[in-house]
Amino acid sequence: MKLQTNASGLRGQLKVPGDKSISHRSIMFGALAQGETRVHDILRGEDVLSTMAVFREMGVKIEDKGAEVIVHGVGFKGLSAPKNRLDMGNSGTSIRLISGVLAGQPFSAELFGDDSLSKRPMDRVTIPLREMGVSVSGETDRDLPPLKMTGSAHLKPINYTLPVASAQVKSALIFAALQAEGESVITEKELTRNHTEDMIQQFGGQISINGKEIRVKGGQTFTATDITVPGDISSAAFFLVAGLILPNSDITLKNVGINETRTGIIDVIQAMGGNLVISDRDELAKSATLTVKTSELKPTEISGDLIPRLIDELPVIALLATQTNGTTIIRDAEELKVKETDRIQVVADMLNDMGAAITPTDDGMIIRGKSLLTGATINTQGDHRIGMTAAIASLLVKAGEVTLERAEAIDTSYPTFFQDLISLVD
Ligand SMILES: O=C(O)C1=C[C@@H](OP(=O)(O)O)[C@@H](O)[C@H](O)C1
Ligand SMILES: C=C(OP(=O)(O)O)C(=O)O
Numbered sequence: 001m002k003l004q005t006n007a008s009g010l011r012g013q014l015k016v017p018g019d020k021s022i023s024h025r026s027i028m029f030g031a032l033a034q035g036e037t038r039v040h041d042i043l044r045g046e047d048v049l050s051t052m053a054v055f056r057e058m059g060v061k062i063e064d065k066g067a068e069v070i071v072h073g074v075g076f077k078g079l080s081a082p083k084n085r086l087d088m089g090n091s092g093t094s095i096r097l098i099s100g101v102l103a104g105q106p107f108s109a110e111l112f113g114d115d116s117l118s119k120r121p122m123d124r125v126t127i128p129l130r131e132m133g134v135s136v137s138g139e140t141d142r143d144l145p146p147l148k149m150t151g152s153a154h155l156k157p158i159n160y161t162l163p164v165a166s167a168q169v170k171s172a173l174i175f176a177a178l179q180a181e182g183e184s185v186i187t188e189k190e191l192t193r194n195h196t197e198d199m200i201q202q203f204g205g206q207i208s209i210n211g212k213e214i215r216v217k218g219g220q221t222f223t224a225t226d227i228t229v230p231g232d233i234s235s236a237a238f239f240l241v242a243g244l245i246l247p248n249s250d251i252t253l254k255n256v257g258i259n260e261t262r263t264g265i266i267d268v269i270q271a272m273g274g275n276l277v278i279s280d281r282d283e284l285a286k287s288a289t290l291t292v293k294t295s296e297l298k299p300t301e302i303s304g305d306l307i308p309r310l311i312d313e314l315p316v317i318a319l320l321a322t323q324t325n326g327t328t329i330i331r332d333a334e335e336l337k338v339k340e341t342d343r344i345q346v347v348a349d350m351l352n353d354m355g356a357a358i359t360p361t362d363d364g365m366i367i368r369g370k371s372l373l374t375g376a377t378i379n380t381q382g383d384h385r386i387g388m389t390a391a392i393a394s395l396l397v398k399a400g401e402v403t404l405e406r407a408e409a410i411d412t413s414y415p416t417f418f419q420d421l422i423s424l425v426d
Pocket of ligand 1: 020021022092093165166167168169171193311312335
């Protein structure tokens, strides 16, 4: 498709779709609880639809009523053995978290996904799950999907320090620990998104958190509840960046999730001197309204414990950095290499093809500012965040056309992205 170039500015208000991480987990906890869970404002992106399809395949009734999705919970003991292979689509969150759920189930299953997912390492979950007594194997020494696994009705608790900063691995181990015979201790490398921990409490379960150390007892039961999913800050990120770097812009994003484990992009915008106002804070729902306006931006360094708090936003933050008045450095972000694509290389190549000056490094990028962007042909390579970053970058292009190939990848996390973007064009 041809992307819009040379926009005179973006103005107006928007409510971005529901948070992807919370949407996945609301289906999972809803299925594992007793009773009916009603989920409002769920994201209907393809990744979440994959999670819904997988739980339906294991006998869970999930009704989409439009205004709400109703999950008829069956409890940890009520899942049934799937008749077909479990299709995780493009979703790392689905395959890793559901591996943890299946760890304690007394049946066998095969978990597979698309070409991109089939290249992503699953050894980060299979190694600790084997320690707990799960029988699981994948392809190559990194346990790439498809994964064949047989859970254990007598899972051993685990005491495990994560070698990578990953909410997916942490969450998989929490789901397994909830089914183990005793208490598990899981220690994080860095603090990562804590939606799983929050949701255990919302569904009436218990978890003890002390800094990076998490303790979970097995044999718990959950009670159904109502969940309202806040807007996804990872989706809002595209419009935050657009509003800051395009001339004559003023964008207000309502009801954005601002859980502190996800707000690294706000810290970066503030460090760059961007004009960002946070209002209507709802402490209970962990949401707020975010307003951005065209800004003069200065460079910053993005590294250390900030990285997990903005990991999915780094492609569009790289674009933001191309418009500052200096050199921005991103370090400690080697996890970007094992996302839907190698996001260090693919982001650098894409933006450099459009005239940016980015040097990819082993664990990040060096990004020189004040780049004038020009036309190019970009291929998402099946990565939604590459496609949306390209669409925002193209708005800055004065000369030439931008063509986006495999744009349908964007449906993974934001099926209404282009409608929302058009609604803000002056
Ligand atoms: O737990 C989650 O919902 C997610 C965790 C992150 O992955 P990692 O755990 O691999 O860092 C993130 O990139 C992904 O989009 C969603
Ligand atoms: C990395 C992502 O998702 P997942 O790991 O669930 O595929 C993402 O949404 O950017």
